[in-house]
Amino acid sequence: MEVDPCPSTSAEQLSPKAILPKIDEDNVLDFPHPKEKIMEILDNLEGHVEKLRKDASKLEEEKDNILSSLDTVKLHPSLNDLIGLEKDEALRYLDRIATRCMTVDVKVFTQRDKSQEEALHQVNHLIDNLVVCLKTDPDGAKNRCLTYMNSCSSQLNGLTDKHFESVLLGCTIDDQKKVKKRLHGLLRYFDKMGFAIEVD
Structure with a gap:
């Protein structure tokens, strides 16, 4: 019985360089280091947090402005011109708005x-x-x-x-x-x- 001869193996095929995949060094530079990627994500999240704080501060200010306006209405001379049931109705309405406004609780520490x-x-x-x-x-x-x-x-x-x-x-x-x-x-x-x- 004839046995097929082993294929010839050259020294180049057995070298470590021939076993490892070819790496394109130019493409490696396109992938950031894991730390750089994490820092980029954290920078983006920090930006979102600052925007959240800014938006919450605006809501705080808007709530304060509404309550201040209600106080102004309460002290306005026109309210004192009302008498009887008309004044009571206006004051109840004012208190209802103020109470409703106070249900919004936004705090930026x-x-x-x-x-x-x-x-x-x-x-x-x-x-x-x-x-x-x-x-x-x-x-x-x-x-x-x-x-x-x-x-x-x-x-x-x-x-x-x-x-x-x-x-x-x-x-x-x-x-x-x-x-x-x-x-x-x-x-x-x-x-x-x-x-x-x-x-x-």
């Missing part, structure tokens, strides 16, 4: 250290005192609100309050922006109520 917490507490205390002064000295309260507002701006538009400014600078950037928006809302409220500004 800002990370703060101890000193920033204390600074924010002081700023809120100063603004709260300003609001209390509305009942006894509305014109003075508006003038002080203007000095607080000027203290939030890098451009000098009038008198500033140095104490308020120094305390505000101890707050986080996010809190500084919120304080400025709160003061801006107060000024709009003053304008709606027709309070005058004293000019020195």
Whole structure:
């Protein structure tokens, strides 16, 4: 019986280079390192988180504006012109809207250290005192609100309050922006109520 001879095997066919698949080095550069891919995904997710925080902050502000508008309506002279059942109906309607608005709970938390917490507490205390002064000295309260507002701006538009400014600078950037928006809302409220500004 004849046996077929083994096919000849050259040294080139047995070499390691002949066994491994051919790699195109140019194509390898097109595939990012796993770490780069992960970082790209995380960068995209961080962008989505920042957008989420921004959108939530807008909703917070919109809710505050609605509640502020309801307060303005409640104090508006036209409401006092209503009598009897008409006024009761308007007040019930107003309270129903306010209650409905309060069912929306949107919170954007800002990370703060101890000193920033204390600074924010002081700023809120100063603004709260300003609001209390509305009942006894509305014109003075508006003038002080203007000095607080000027203290939030890098451009000098009038008198500033140095104490308020120094305390505000101890707050986080996010809190500084919120304080400025709160003061801006107060000024709009003053304008709606027709309070005058004293000019020195």
